[in-house]
Structures are given as C-alpha cells and as structure tokens.
C-alpha cells in the first residue's frame with residue numbers, strides 16, 4: 001500500500017498518540033515498514049488487520065547494500081587491504097571491527113561468525129569505499145570536532161555515553177571484562193580514571209574515557225576519536241558503530257539487547 005492509501009484509512013486527527021507528528025508521517029512510516037499500523041490506537045482491529053495484510057515492505061537497507069556493492073565493483077580488495085588495515089587471503093579480505101572478524105569475499109558476500117546484519121554490511125562497505133586513503137592523525141578530538149559532528153553530539157551521548165554509563169553502573173567488573181574481551185586496550189595517562197582504546201574499524205580508533213561511580217556521582221563515559229576518523233566514515237556511521245559496540249558489550253554481559 002502507498003502512503004496516501006494508508007493515510008486515507010487513518011482518522012486524520014493528527015493527535016500524535018502514535019508518537020508521530022501527523023497522520024501522514026505515520027502513514028509514511030508504516031509504508032516503509034518502520035512503524036506498525038497497530039501503533040495508532042484509534043483504528044479498530046478489523047481495519048488495522050486489513051491494512052497490515054496489504055502492506056508489502058521492502059527493506060530499504062538492501063537497496064543501499066546493492067548500490068554500495070555496485071560502487072566498489074571495480075575495487076581491487078587485495079590491493080587496498082593494507083590501506084584498510086585488513087588482512088588479505090585467498091577468498092577475499094578480513095576486516096576486524098568491534099572485536100569481530102568480517103570476511104569480505106571476492107564473491108561479494110560478507111560473512112562472520114554468526115549473522116551479519118544489514119547495518120554491519122553497510123558500514124563495512126562504506127569503509128571499503130574510502131579505500132583507506134589517509135593515515136590516523138594520532139590525536140584525540142571530541143566528537144563535535146569531527147566533520148558534521150556538531151549536529152550529532154546528542155546522538156553520541158544518547159547511543160554511546162549514556163548506555164555505557166548504565167552498563168558500568170550495573171556491574172563494573174563484568175562490564176570491564178566485556179569491553180576488554182572485545183579487544184579494547186587499557187590506556188594510561190588520560191584525564192579519566194580508566195580509558196580504553198577501542199577499535200571501531202581498523203583505522204577508526206576511539207578512546208572510551210571512564211569515571212567510575214563514587215558516593216556523589218554515578219559512572220560516567222565520554223568518547224573521543226582520532227582526528228582522522230571522519231576520513232574513513234561519516235559521523236552518522238560512527239554513531240552506528242558506537243551503538244553496535246554498546247550492544248556487543250551488553251551481550252557479553254548476558255543482558256538483553258533490542
């Protein structure tokens with residue numbers, strides 16, 4: 001069903017009870033598969049079921065993946081492996097990200113131990129697309145200093161710094177074991193009490209600064225990045241990587257993740 005067809009079935013009151021500003025915004029979200037028709041509490045069951053049965057959603061991420069593979073179809077993976085910080089082998093190259101090895105095959109498939117999500121595939125392909133041109137600056141900067149970072153500061157706080165603080169508040173010992181099991185290295189001489197150098201992608205290191213909880217304040221985290229990080233991925237993709245990192249730590253701690 002097209003957005004306009006879904007819209008026609010809605011009450012058109014723009015009441016926002018579905019957390020969308022307008023019924024039209026809700027209809028667009030439903031047609032893309034991002035929202036569920038049942039989120040509008042003002043539709044009777046029968047109507048909601050009829051609409052749901054007529055919605056065929058296409059995972060738009062698959063189109064992005066297809067187009068990214070097209071973009072890199074002439075790229076010599078072996079030729080750029082060293083620049084990407086990847087290992088070349090007979091069947092393709094291996095890129096290590098967030099403590100996991102991803103094999104990017106010459107057969108245009110990305111595999112790993114366990115499932116590779118569409119987002120992981122997109123981020124790896126975007127990284128490959130840069131060709132690894134450039135070298136890390138070996139200088140830490142705040143997220144807002146990266147190109148475009150100023151408008152995404154809230155995202156890095158919400159998707160990385162706050163959930164990391166929560167995990168470390170919950171069980172610091174287990175959280176420390178989890179972050180180190182993902183290959184993060186403890187670094188000394190930083191402003192915080194503890195800090196880890198984490199590898200989002202081979203050429204995108206992040207320094208996670210950690211202030212443990214005390215009698216006055218809960219645990220606190222701050223992420224800083226190598227000044228060259230925006231040469232290898234855009235800031236939005238970096239936020240996704242950080243979010244994925246938090247999820248992996250939570251998984252290692254045996255916690256449920258969305």
Ligand code: SF4
Nearest residue numbers: 014015016018023040
């Ligand atoms: S809850 Fe339903 S009626 Fe209200 S804005 Fe959302 S779609 Fe429209």
